[in-house]
Amino acid sequence: MSTLINKCPSCRTDLEISVLRCPDCGLELKNNFELSVFDRLSEEKTAFLMAFLRNRGNLKNLQSELRISYPLAKKKLDELLIALGIANGEPEHTELEEMDVSSILVDHNSTKASEIIKSKLVEAGGRAMIRLYGGELREIAASPNGTEFLCPQLIPYSYEVFDAIVDLLLKSPGYRAKKGNARNCKLGEPGCEESTVAGTVLTFMGKKPGESGLDPVFILAAVLEWAGIATNGRGEIALTASYRRSL
Numbered sequence: 001m002s003t004l005i006n007k008c009p010s011c012r013t014d015l016e017i018s019v020l021r022c023p024d025c026g027l028e029l030k031n032n033f034e035l036s037v038f039d040r041l042s043e044e045k046t047a048f049l050m051a052f053l054r055n056r057g058n059l060k061n062l063q064s065e066l067r068i069s070y071p072l073a074k075k076k077l078d079e080l081l082i083a084l085g086i087a088n089g090e091p092e093h094t095e096l097e098e099m100d101v102s103s104i105l106v107d108h109n110s111t112k113a114s115e116i117i118k119s120k121l122v123e124a125g126g127r128a129m130i131r132l133y134g135g136e137l138r139e140i141a142a143s144p145n146g147t148e149f150l151c152p153q154l155i156p157y158s159y160e161v162f163d164a165i166v167d168l169l170l171k172s173p174g175y176r177a178k179k180g181n182a183r184n185c186k187l188g189e190p191g192c193e194e195s196t197v198a199g200t201v202l203t204f205m206g207k208k209p210g211e212s213g214l215d216p217v218f219i220l221a222a223v224l225e226w227a228g229i230a231t232n233g234r235g236e237i238a239l240t241a242s243y244r245r246s247l
Contacts, residue, residue, distance in 0.1 A: 014040070037084050045083055048076050067155040075152065101126035104146035111246050113166045114159035117227045118142065121149065130222045133232050138219060149223070154216050162224060164204040165197055169230065169239045176238030182215035197221065197237060 008015055017033035041049065048066075055061040059073050066073070081087035106119040121128060121142040129137050141150045148156040169175050172195070180196025187194070187202045188209035194200060201220065202213045221237045224230040230237045 041080075041083055045076075045080050048080055052077065052080070072152050072154075101142050101144070101146075104142060104144075113162035113224065113227070113229050116229060117149065117162055117223060118146070118159050120227055128226065130219070130226045132218055132222045133234065138222065140219075140223060151219055154219055155214065157216065157220070161201060161204050161220065162229070164200055165220065165224065165237075166229065166239070168195070168197065168200045169237070174238065175244065176233075176236050178236050179217045179221060182213055182217070186210055186212045 015035070017035065018030060020029040020031075020033065021027070038046075038049075051062055051065055055065060059077070063073050068076075078087065101122050104118070104122050106122050107115045108119050110116065110119075121140070127139065127141045129139055131137055138151060138153060143150050143156060148158050150156055168177055177200075178196045180193070180198030181191045182198035182202055185192035185198075186209075187199055187207050192199050192202070194203055197217050197220070198215055201217060202211070205213055207213050221230065221232040224237065225232040228240060229243045230239050
């Protein structure tokens with residue numbers, strides 16, 4: 001049975017239900033039946049609502065299930081409330097929470113990308129602004145546990161994901177690799193091969209060929225450039241000469 005759609009695929013007008021049919025006896029009721037606010041939610045918002053209800057409104061447990069940061073969970077909740085007509089306006093601006101990074105241990109002499117980025121974040125007081133390839137700014141922060149970095153637009157990623165990307169670049173011709181596209185492609189498909197940054201990140205996250213996942217490369221590449229480890233180019237990233245000399 002097809003999934004209910006709520007927008008006209010041609011003009012994007014809200015659809016109405018005109019026929020209800022009993023699958024057992026074939027009885028049909030014809031009228032103009034309006035879709036409820038829940039029927040008009042996107043699949044993503046419906047999935048978030050179900051997760052929210054499963055966790056009885058506990059955002060901490062919700063974060064753990066969906067592997068997202070608190071600011072992102074709060075933003076998604078605000079967007080859901082607006083979609084349901086419970087709240088008005090735009091979602092509240094979410095910033096990463098203030099945190100004490102004084103207890104985070106870092107190796108300032110390490111040449112590993114993970115340690116370099118962690119060290120730079122700690123030196124910056126735990127928070128920094130990075131610039132994406134298109135010029136937009138994003139905020140990143142060190143997690144209190146010292147093992148992950150946070151960004152409102154991403155699930156938490158361990159710093160070791162940067163080591164996996166650097167290992168890929170060291171093995172690639174010219175120390176550069178295509179970013180790839182995990183948003184529209186599954187691991188192993190053209191555009192998301194393991195030789196791309198996107199494919200490498202999916203593999204790092206435990207995905208197997210044929211599986212899909214999130215596409216954080218646009219932010220991960222910007223973090224590597226912010227740390228002076230790689231240049232963030234159009235469709236590809238490459239190790240900087242200064243970083244290669246440090247190895």
